Amino acid sequence: MDLEVRQVTNSLKLVRVGLINYYLFDSLLFDCGTTCTALKLIESLDRSIQSIVVSHAHFDHIAGLAVIKSKFPDARVFAHERIAGLVKKDKVIETWNEENREFCNKFGENVDPFNLDFEIENVSTENFPEHLKIIETPGHSPDAISLLNEKEGFMLVADALGYPLSSGKNIPMYFHSFSKYIESIEKIKSLTDKVCLGHNGAIFNSEYCDVAIEEAFKLKDEIQGGLTEEDVFKRIYKEEMSLYPLSTIKAVARLLVKRSLE
Numbered sequence: 001m002d003l004e005v006r007q008v009t010n011s012l013k014l015v016r017v018g019l020i021n022y023y024l025f026d027s028l029l030f031d032c033g034t035t036c037t038a039l040k041l042i043e044s045l046d047r048s049i050q051s052i053v054v055s056h057a058h059f060d061h062i063a064g065l066a067v068i069k070s071k072f073p074d075a076r077v078f079a080h081e082r083i084a085g086l087v088k089k090d091k092v093i094e095t096w097n098e099e100n101r102e103f104c105n106k107f108g109e110n111v112d113p114f115n116l117d118f119e120i121e122n123v124s125t126e127n128f129p130e131h132l133k134i135i136e137t138p139g140h141s142p143d144a145i146s147l148l149n150e151k152e153g154f155m156l157v158a159d160a161l162g163y164p165l166s167s168g169k170n171i172p173m174y175f176h177s178f179s180k181y182i183e184s185i186e187k188i189k190s191l192t193d194k195v196c197l198g199h200n201g202a203i204f205n206s207e208y209c210d211v212a213i214e215e216a217f218k219l220k221d222e223i224q225g226g227l228t229e230e231d232v233f234k235r236i237y238k239e240e241m242s243l244y245p246l247s248t249i250k251a252v253a254r255l256l257v258k259r260s261l262e
C-alpha cells in the first residue's frame with residue numbers, strides 16, 4: 001500500500017494510505033480507515049492524537065479505530081450518537097472484522113481481530129473550537145457526519161459525495177436514502193468551497209458536488225429504467241472498487257437498486 005502525505009491548507013494534512021484518506025489538523029484525526037491502513041498511518045505520524053472523529057459506521061472508516069485507540073489510549077473518540085450503540089453489537093463487529101480482514105488480505109496484510117470496546121462520545125459542535133462545525137450529512141449512511149472548518153474553508157465529507165475512483169469517475173453511494181443523499185450534497189455545496197473525500201486522495205472544489213448529484217440521478221434513472229442488481233454490480237466492481245470484498249460490493253449494488261426504487 002502506498003503512502004502519500006499532502007499539506008492541503010495551513011493546518012490540514014492528508015495522509016493517504018492506499019485507498020484510504022486520513023485527515024489531520026492539530027491533534028485531531030478525522031476518520032480511521034481499516035486496521036492495516038491505520039498501522040501504516042501511525043508509522044507516518046508526526047504528532048500525537050488527542051481527538052478522533054469517525055465519519056460513519058462502515059468498516060473502511062471505523063475498523064482502524066481499534067489500532068489508533070490502542071496507540072493513543074487517552075484520545076477522545078467522537079461519532080454520531082448511533083455508533084456508540086452499534087459497536088456493542090457482536091454481529092456488527094463480526095461483519096466489520098470479516099470485511100476488514102478480506103480487504104487487508106487483498107493488499108497482502110494479515111490482521112488481528114479487533115473490537116471497539118471503549119467509550120465513543122456523541123459528536124457535537126460544542127466539542128470543538130468555534131470555527132469547526134459538525135454537520136449531519138445522511139444519505140450515504142444514517143450516521144454520516146462531516147466536519148466543516150469555517151476558518152480555512154474546507155469540509156471533510158468522507159463518503160457523503162460517493163466514491164471517487166482515481167480515474168476521476170464518481171460512484172454514487174446512496175445506501176441509506178436517495179433523497180437525503182442529494183439533500184446532504186446540496187447542503188455541503190452551500191457551506192464550503194473545498195470538499196475532502198474519504199478515498200483515493202480526492203480533494204476537489206465544491207463544483208464536484210454537481211458531479212456527485214448528476215451521477216446519482218443518472219444511476220437512479222437507469223435503475224428505474226430496468227438496470228438490474230447484477231448490471232449495477234458489474235458496472236461498479238472495477239478499478240479501486242474491485243479491491244473491496246466481493247460481498248461488500250454485492251451489498252452496495254443491492255442497496256443502490258433498493259434505494260432507487262423506493
Ligand SMILES: [Zn+2]
Binds near residue numbers: 056058159
Ligand atoms: Zn461509507
